Amino acid sequence: MRAIPQVACSDNDSADNIKGIVYYGSTASTPTTTAYSYTDSCDDEDVSDLVPYVSKTVSTEYWDEDETVTVGKNSNSLFRWYMNGTSMVVEWNDPTLLQVYNGDTDFTNTSGVIELPEADEWAYVIIETQVAVPHPIHLHGHDFFVLAQGTGTYNSSVSLSLSNPPRRDTAMLPASGYLVLAFETNNPGAWLMHCHIGWHTAEGFAIQFVERYSEISALIDYDTLNSTCAAWETYTTANSVTEDDSGI
Numbered sequence: 645m646r647a648i649p650q651v652a653c654s655d656n657d658s659a660d661n662i663k664g665i666v667y668y669g670s671t672a673s674t675p676t677t678t679a680y681s682y683t684d685s686c687d688d689e690d691v692s693d694l695v696p697y698v699s700k701t702v703s704t705e706y707w708d709e710d711e712t713v714t715v716g717k718n719s720n721s722l723f724r725w726y727m728n729g730t731s732m733v734v735e736w737n738d739p740t741l742l743q744v745y746n747g748d749t750d751f752t753n754t755s756g757v758i759e760l761p762e763a764d765e766w767a768y769v770i771i772e773t774q775v776a777v778p779h780p781i782h783l784h785g786h787d788f789f790v791l792a793q794g795t796g797t798y799n800s801s802v803s804l805s806l807s808n809p810p811r812r813d814t815a816m817l818p819a820s821g822y823l824v825l826a827f828e829t830n831n832p833g834a835w836l837m838h839c840h841i842g843w844h845t846a847e848g849f850a851i852q853f854v855e856r857y858s859e860i861s862a863l864i865d866y867d868t869l870n871s872t873c874a875a876w877e878t879y880t881t882a883n884s885v886t887e888d889d890s891g892i
Contacts, residue, residue, distance in 0.1 A: 647664075648682065649662055652685050686819070694790075699807075700789075702789050702826050705765075705766045705768040706762055706766060707766075707767045711772075712728055713725065713771060714775065715847075731847075731849075732756040732838070733890055740852060741869060744834065744864070745861050749857075756848075756852060760854065761857055766829075767826065768826045769824070770823075771823045772823070774820055779817040779839040779849070782840040783827065785853075786827040787813055788812060789810070790824075795822075796821060798822035835852065837853065846890055846892065
């Protein structure tokens with residue numbers, strides 16, 4: 645496999661010196677391939693080149709939401725990213741899974757949590773931005789279906805690809821553009837969706853889907869969850885760790 649870090653998407657000072665060989669088989673060998681011509685832009689491969697081998701069709705949504713991406717500053721004049729006016733903040737001492745296990749339902753807008761209670765239904769998420777910065781969008785817990793992707797403003801005239809669309813776990817929200825994705829609610833849990841640019845996530849560019857709340861508690865390994873939270877609390881206390889960003 646040959647991979648190229650595109651300059652339009654990266655400020656890496658050693659872009660031409662990133663090398664690695666992935667091979668299948670019992671004997672390693674040196675590749676003999678040569679580079680190919682490409683357009684240096686911060687875009688995904690054309691969807692026509694991303695045709696899943698196992699064909700699947702996306703059904704009509706039971707839930708859809710338009711998540712507008714903006715950037716602003718908090719009271720300390722630090723940049724914060726928002727999705728529909730919500731900047732993700734994680735409660736380290738009371739994470740979502742622990743809240744679910746304890747039967748809490750008081751998810752507030754400040755935490756950026758969206759509940760999807762119905763099983764085996766389709767959720768559509770429309771993400772768009774007027775900011776001229778591209779964002780790789782990543783979803784935990786699912787491979788999502790890319791229904792539409794482009795520059796400009798999304799509206800109902802945009803054609804959605806429902807018949808065997810590309811399936812990804814990360815897709816690009818184009819600069820000054822939109823990304824429409826869909827996933828089926830077939831995996832109970834608390835799943836984070838966020839920009840995969842680390843410092844954008846740290847600045848709050850994320851939301852969380854609590855999928856099939858009523859089924860999650862029975863799936864939680866409480867002993868592991870509790871011991872992990874206790875160990876983290878001990879560490880933060882001993883090292884005076886302060887949550888000064890989104891906490892993700």
